[in-house]
Amino acid sequence: MTTSSRPDSLTTTGDRSALRMERRLPHPPEAVWAALTDPERLARWFPFEVTVDLVPGGTIGFNLPGESAPAASGTVTDLDEPRLFGFTWGTDQLSWSVSPDGDGSLLTLVHTFGDQPGAASFASGWHLCLGALGQLLDGGPVEAGRDDGALHDAYVERFGLGRGVVESVPGGRRLRLERQLVRPAEVVWDTLCAGVEPVPGLPVPEGFTAEKVEAGHVTEVRPPGFVTFAVEPDGAVSWELGEGTGHGARLVLTQSGPEGFDAETALAAWQERIERLAAQLLTRPSLP
Structure with missing residues (x-):
């Protein structure tokens, strides 16, 4: 399971926005790291199937389920096992950091992108994915769930995207x-x-x-x-x-x-x- 350590936040500088989401996980950093970087485990909670050359500068591909050609690709920018995993996704930058937190871990995602009005979509999507990640780590069935729009619009209000x-x-x-x-x-x-x-x-x-x-x-x-x-x-x-x-x-x-x-x-x-x-x-x- 996951619990929020502090509210999800959005900051904007110029034409780039950064979404920050923190979750506390009752699992050691090594287990969290494996769920972040092992393609087989990633496929169970991440929105795409991932292929990755897990070295700095390596290529990362994001495939739709059942498709052989990547729908998008990027580059591994940061790799410090089991602490930091960063990569580009098209023009976006994702940074996953893991730190010990008592008998568990603190997972922090920072997603940087140029489409500020899309922030609620990204936040609601990651919210569901992080819930599925917690289910995977707990060893139970993984059900990412679906948003009927209410979660999305709650993030619109939280981030002030309707002004x-x-x-x-x-x-x-x-x-x-x-x-x-x-x-x-x-x-x-x-x-x-x-x-x-x-x-x-x-x-x-x-x-x-x-x-x-x-x-x-x-x-x-x-x-x-x-x-x-x-x-x-x-x-x-x-x-x-x-x-x-x-x-x-x-x-x-x-x-x-x-x-x-x-x-x-x-x-x-x-x-x-x-x-x-x-x-x-x-x-x-x-x-x-």
Whole structure:
């Protein structure tokens, strides 16, 4: 079994974010090290099958189960048995450190990456994997479990990933919210429409609006991933659903307006609207 020694955390510097997760394990460092580095044991709790040349500078490959060609690869950057195992995974960096802790071990994972809005997906995935690692070390059956989205969205709240930003743009101001959602674009679109599809030239359906934002007519629509419509004063709102981390669609919402546009009030309204959308999605199956 695993127990958290301190809350999982996320720090961001420039365009790189670092997720830190600590777990206390009632097993000696040597046992934990074997579960981290032996491909056969890794395959029972890690999200991919792993092949690794366990030397500094060695190649590490991440294979989908049953596939011979690696889906991604990296390089072993740190190796100090049984204390430190670090490697790259594409553009990401993972560092696993193991230290004695009483009659057990303290395992620390630091995952560094460039996609800050994806942090909740990474955290919820590793949360489940670390639970499976504890089951493996305990000698029982290993069941990684699945997240229906609630764990993911709890990390969104913990890390403050739903806040958005306001920025100056030529001729005015713009707010921007980017959030990883837990259902595919088709399900998100269906939820937003609630039976009323947006049509260019007609008022935008209520599901795409927010309180205190004076919505007008649809100007462009490309279901199930894009709609833009006019708003007062002299601005526009766009909803865009694109590729995310694999948990679901990535939402990017923007609203632009002139210099006097109260972007802060509008941002708060959109934050509340997207929180309600996220809660709705938890009640929806993965397919419409």
